[in-house]
Amino acid sequence: MFNKILVALDTSETCTHLFDQALALAQATGAKLTLFSVLSSDYGYRAVLPYYPVITGFPTIDDEALKVYQKEYSEYEKKAEEMLSSWCNQAENEGVQAEFVQAIGDPGRAMCDRAKTDNVDLIIMGSHGRKGLNKLLIGSVSNYVMHHALCSVMVVHHLSEPPHLEKAQENSRASTV
Numbered sequence: 001m002f003n004k005i006l007v008a009l010d011t012s013e014t015c016t017h018l019f020d021q022a023l024a025l026a027q028a029t030g031a032k033l034t035l036f037s038v039l040s041s042d043y044g045y046r047a048v049l050p051y052y053p054v055i056t057g058f059p060t061i062d063d064e065a066l067k068v069y070q071k072e073y074s075e076y077e078k079k080a081e082e083m084l085s086s087w088c089n090q091a092e093n094e095g096v097q098a099e100f101v102q103a104i105g106d107p108g109r110a111m112c113d114r115a116k117t118d119n120v121d122l123i124i125m126g127s128h129g130r131k132g133l134n135k136l137l138i139g140s141v142s143n144y145v146m147h148h149a150l151c152s153v154m155v156v157h158h159l160s161e162p163p164h165l166e167k168a169q170e171n172s173r174a175s176t177v
Contacts, residue, residue: 001029002025003031004121005031006118006122006123009035009083018156026091033091034098036100036103036110037101038104038105038111039103088100108148111125115149115151116150124154126155126156
């Protein structure tokens with residue numbers, strides 16, 4: 001069924017559920033996991049490199065501000081690597097062959113490129129649940145990947161239960177009262 005699964009993870013707390021789903025599928029199918037994270041200002045890293053305009057119109061960067069930026073970025077990179085390493089060890093302790101890869105750039109494009117390079121059978125990713133104007137302005141990584149990946153894509157939503165099940169449970173509770 002699946003031999004290679006790429007799991008797209010970021011530094012958010014919701015990724016634990018995503019990792020658990022990917023691990024369970026890999027155990028069931030005997031697939032190898034590639035835990036994949038993209039360092040990006042859009043997802044996880046929010047520091048902005050300060051530019052100061054000068055008379056010539058070209059931006060300059062204050063040395064102290066640059067040092068602070070580099071330190072914060074280094075901490076962000078280290079946190080992501082530690083997270084991936086920890087999940088990789090957990091997967092291997094559960095009997096699943098795993099590796100982790102950290103990339104820099106546009107998350108959707110990086111995922112699709114990596115999946116193509118590694119001949120991945122399935123990409124498993126989460127959805128941040130953007131809707132409406134946010135989705136239009138910021139975009140949706142999951143939407144990009146679903147339309148550009150050369151393999152199957154599974155999007156795991158971070159709800160405790162799917163909305164249709166919650167509605168059914170409410171109806172059954174109401175009818176028993």
